[in-house]
Amino acid sequence: MKDRGIVLAQARMAILVALRTPRAILFTVAFPLILLVLFNSIFIKSGDNGTTLPNDVRISAQAYFTAGIVAYAVALSTFTTLAVSLTTQRENGQLKRYRGTPMPPWTFIAAQITRATAQALLMTAVLLGVGALAYGVPIPTSTFPAFVLYVVLGTATCCSLGIALTAFTTTPDSASTIAPFTVVILAFFSGIWIPVDQLPQWLETVGKIFPLYHLALGLQTTLSPSAKGSGLDLQNVLVLALWAIAGARIASKRFHWEPQAARA
Amino acid sequence: MKLWDSVPLVSEVAISVSGLRKSYGEHEAVSGIDFEVAAGEVFGFRVPNGAGKTTTIEILEGYRERSGGEVAVLGVDPASPTRAWRNRVGLVLQECELDPLWTVREAIALFARFYAAPRPVAETIELVGLGDKRDARIGTLSGGQKRRVDVAIGIVGDPDLIFLDEPTTGFDPTARREAWNMIEGLKALGKTVFLTTHYMDEAQHLADRVAILRGGRIVAQGRTGELGESLGRRTVIGFTLDGGLGVEEVRARASAPVQLAGNRVEIETEQPQRDLYALLGLAAERGIVLEELEVRRPNLEDIFLELTRGEGG
Numbered sequence: 001m002k003d004r005g006i007v008l009a010q011a012r013m014a015i016l017v018a019l020r021t022p023r024a025i026l027f028t029v030a031f032p033l034i035l036l037v038l039f040n041s042i043f044i045k046s047g048d049n050g051t052t053l054p055n056d057v058r059i060s061a062q063a064y065f066t067a068g069i070v071a072y073a074v075a076l077s078t079f080t081t082l083a084v085s086l087t088t089q090r091e092n093g094q095l096k097r098y099r100g101t102p103m104p105p106w107t108f109i110a111a112q113i114t115r116a117t118a119q120a121l122l123m124t125a126v127l128l129g130v131g132a133l134a135y136g137v138p139i140p141t142s143t144f145p146a147f148v149l150y151v152v153l154g155t156a157t158c159c160s161l162g163i164a165l166t167a168f169t170t171t172p173d174s175a176s177t178i179a180p181f182t183v184v185i186l187a188f189f190s191g192i193w194i195p196v197d198q199l200p201q202w203l204e205t206v207g208k209i210f211p212l213y214h215l216a217l218g219l220q221t222t223l224s225p226s227a228k229g230s231g232l233d234l235q236n237v238l239v240l241a242l243w244a245i246a247g248a249r250i251a252s253k254r255f256h257w258e259p260q261a262a263r264a
Numbered sequence: 265m266k267l268w269d270s271v272p273l274v275s276e277v278a279i280s281v282s283g284l285r286k287s288y289g290e291h292e293a294v295s296g297i298d299f300e301v302a303a304g305e306v307f308g309f310r311v312p313n314g315a316g317k318t319t320t321i322e323i324l325e326g327y328r329e330r331s332g333g334e335v336a337v338l339g340v341d342p343a344s345p346t347r348a349w350r351n352r353v354g355l356v357l358q359e360c361e362l363d364p365l366w367t368v369r370e371a372i373a374l375f376a377r378f379y380a381a382p383r384p385v386a387e388t389i390e391l392v393g394l395g396d397k398r399d400a401r402i403g404t405l406s407g408g409q410k411r412r413v414d415v416a417i418g419i420v421g422d423p424d425l426i427f428l429d430e431p432t433t434g435f436d437p438t439a440r441r442e443a444w445n446m447i448e449g450l451k452a453l454g455k456t457v458f459l460t461t462h463y464m465d466e467a468q469h470l471a472d473r474v475a476i477l478r479g480g481r482i483v484a485q486g487r488t489g490e491l492g493e494s495l496g497r498r499t500v501i502g503f504t505l506d507g508g509l510g511v512e513e514v515r516a517r518a519s520a521p522v523q524l525a526g527n528r529v530e531i532e533t534e535q536p537q538r539d540l541y542a543l544l545g546l547a548a549e550r551g552i553v554l555e556e557l558e559v560r561r562p563n564l565e566d567i568f569l570e571l572t573r574g575e576g577g
Contacts, residue, residue, distance in 0.1 A: 009377050013363075013370065020365040093360030100325060100357065101421070102350035103378040258327070 003107055010111030014085070015118070027180075028081060029123065032073035036127055039065040040135045051195040053217065054204070055233065059224040063138065066131035067219035068192035070124050072183065074154045075212055077119040080179040082112060082162030087175035090166065095257045105257075113159050120155045137223065143231030147222035150236070154215035157240045160247030161211070167254035170261045186212045191220075211243040278303045278425050278456040279324060283333035286319050293319040295480040296333065301473075303424075306447065306457040308471030308488065310464060312572045316480045317460055318358075324458065325355055325427055338425055351380050354423035356414050358430055364403025368394055371402060372416050379421030391449065392416040393442060408439040415446065425456045433462055444469055464565035474564070476571055483571045492562020499536040500560040501543070504528055508552035517542040528556075 018024055043049075043061040050060050059067075089095050098108055131137035139147075162179070169175035187193055189207030196204055196217075207213040214236040222231035279301035286294040294316040301307040311317035322328040324337055326345035335342060340349045362371050372389060376382035383391075389398050392412040397405060402413060411431065418426055428447065432440045440463075447470050450457055461467050467474050468488055475485035484491060498520070505511060505527045515522045519542075520533040533539045536559060547554050 006377050009374055013366065013374055016370070017363055017365045089363075093357065094362060096327070097355070097357060097360045097362075097417070100327070100350070100353075100355040101375060101378040102347045102380070104347065 003104060006103060006107045007110045007114065010108060011114040014111060014115040028076045032069050032123060032127060036066060036069045036130060052197055053220055054196055055221060057221050057224050058226045059220055062131065062135040063223045064195060064220055066127060066137045067223040068216045070127050071154065071212060071216040071219050072187050072192050073123040073127055074120045074151060075158050075183045077123050078116040078155055078158035079162040080183055082116050082159060083165040083169060083179040084176045086112065086163060086166045087169045088172040090256060091172055091259050091261055093259060099257045116159055117155050124151050138225050140225045143222040143227050146231040147219060150215060150218040150222060153240045157211050157244040160244045160251060163255065164247040164250035167250055186210050189213060190216045192216050211240050214239045276303050278338060279458065280336045284330055284335060285332035286323060287331045293480055297482045299475050299482060299485055301456060301458060303456050304454055305472040306451050306459060306470050308467030308474040309458065309460045310467050310474060310568055311477040316477055321427060321429055321460060351421060352424045354418040354421055354426040356418035356428045356431055362402050362413060364401060366402050367399050368402060368413055369398045371413060372420055375417045376420045381422060382420050383422040388416050388420045392446060408435050426450060428457060428459045430460055430462060432466060464568050468564045476568055478572045491564060492567055497562035497567060498532040498534050500530055500532050501536060501539055502528065502530045503554040503557040506555050508550055517546055
C-alpha cells in the first residue's frame with residue numbers, strides 16, 4: 001500500500017523532529033516523569049496513604065497520582081503536541097506546500113495522529129512502569145483491559161480536540177500558550193494535582209464537563225484493586241466519546257491548510 | 265503497447281487562460297486576462313507587487329477558485345485538482361518554510377514519496393547543487409540554499425509543468441546565475457516552466473515569452489525578444505562621428521530620423537539590419553571606422569517600468 005507508506009514516512013519525520021527538539025522532550029516526556037516522582041515523594045512523606053474516588057472506590061495515593069499523571073501525559077502528548085505542531089506547520093506554509101502535491105490529505109492527519117498516539121502509549125508505559133517498580137502501584141489484571149481502553153479512548157479524544165483547537169489558533173505562539181495552559185488548568189478541575197474529595201463542589205462540577213476529568217477518573221478506578229468488575233464506567237466512556245465526536249466535527253469542518261495569521 | 269498509448273497525453277498547450285477574473289468583494293484583483301503557455305516553453309510573468317500576481321498563480325496552481333473565465337492547466341481545470349494532475353505539476357511557492365530540523369535529504373525523500381514516479385532523490389539533490397549539503401539540517405542553510413531545497417521539492421516528482429514563484433528573490437548575483445543555469449536545465453529536459461520574477465533581466469534571460477500584468481490586466485505579452493518591437497519600441501543604432509563622415513550623409517542613407525547630440529549619432533529604427541548594412545557600406549566606401557558603434561535592442565526593464573508606472577515595483 002503506497003498510501004500507508006506515505007503515512008509511515010510522515011510519522012517517522014514527525015518523530016525525528018520531536019527527537020531533535022530537546023525542549024519538546026523535556027516538556028512532554030521529562031515533565032510528567034518529574035511530576036510523578038515529586039507527587040509520590042511528597043505524599044509518601046506526609047503519610048497520606050489513600051483517597052476515595054467520586055465513585056466510592058478506595059485507592060492508594062501512589063496509584064491515584066500515577067493514574068492522574070498518565071491522563072495528564074496523554075493530554076500533553078496528543079492535545080498539546082498536535083495543536084502546537086499543526087499550527088506551526090500551517091503558519092510556516094508547510095501544510096500549504098503539502099496540499100500542492102499528490103499527497104492525500106488524510107495521510108498527513110493520520111501520520112500526525114500516529115506520532116501522537118505512539119508518544120501517548122510510550123508515556124503511559126513508562127509512567128506505569130515507574131509507578132509499579134518504584135512506588136508499588138498495583139496493576140490489577142481484572143481491570144487492566146479497561147485501563148488500556150481508557151488510554152486509547154483518551155488518546156483519540158485528545159487527538160481530535162488538539163486538531164480541532166487549530167481552527168482557533170492563528171499563530172504558533174497562541175497554540176503553545178493556549179494548549180498547555182488549558183491542560184494544566186483542567187488538571188486542577190480533574191483531580192490530577194489535588195484529589196477530587198478535597199476539591200470544592202463547584203470545581204468538581206465544572207471539571208465533570210470536560211474529558212480530562214473522566215479520563216483521570218477512569219484510569220484511577222481501573223488502577224485500584226478495589227474496583228468492581230471490569231472497572232469500566234459508561235458515563236466516563238460516553239463523555240470522552242462525545243468530546244471526541246465534537247472535536248472531529250470541528251476539525252473536519254474548520255481545519256485549515258493555509259496560513260491564517262497573514263489573512264485579512 | 266497499443267497504438268493509442270503512443271499518442272501524447274500532453275496537448276501542445278500547457279496552460280490556457282481566457283477571460284480570467286477574480287474579485288475579493290468589491291475589489292477586482294484580476295480583470296479578464298488571456299494567455300497561453302505552450303508545452304516546453306519558459307513563460308515569464310512579470311507583475312508589480314499587489315497587481316494580481318499571487319491571485320493568478322494560485323488559481324493556476326489549484327489553490328484558489330476563480331470568479332470567472334476559463335482555465336486549463338495540462339488540460340485540467342485547476343479549480344478541481346486531482347491526484348493524477350498534482351502528479352504532473354510541481355510547485356515552488358513563495359514564503360513556505362520547511363521544518364528546520366529535517367535534513368536536506370530527508371525533506372526531499374519525504375516529498376518524493378508523494379509522487380507516482382519520482383526522480384531519484386540523490387540525482388535531484390545534485391541537480392540543485394546541494395550535493396555537499398545533503399545531510400545538513402535545513403535550519404543551518406543560507407537563504408539561497410533553502411530556496412534550492414524548495415526547487416528540489418518542486419521537481420522531485422518529475423512534473424511536466426513547474427511553477428516557479430520568484431525563485432531567485434534575495435539571491436546574490438552568483439546564486440542567481442546558478443539558479444538560472446538550473447532553470448535552463450529544466451527547459452532542456454523538456455519541462456514547461458511558469459516563472460514569476462521581480463527581475464526583468466531574469467525574464468529576459470530565461471523566458472521564451474513574457475506577459476506583463478498591471479492592475480489585473482495584461483498590458484503586454486509576446487516573445488521575449490520581440491516584446492519591445494511589438495510595443496512600437498525601436499532598436500537604436502549609435503556611433504560617434506569623427507570627421508570622416510558628415511551627418512547629412514548618414515541622414516541620406518538611414519531609414520529613420522537621425523538624432524545628433526554633440527558628435528554622437530543615434531538612429532531609432534524599425535529596420536536595424538537595413539540601416540546597419542547601409543551605414544557599414546558607407547563606412548567601407550570611405551575606408552573609415554564607425555567609432556563606438558552600438559546596437560541597442562529595446563530594454564524590457566524600461567518597458568516594464570513605463571507600463572507599470574505608479575504601481576509598486
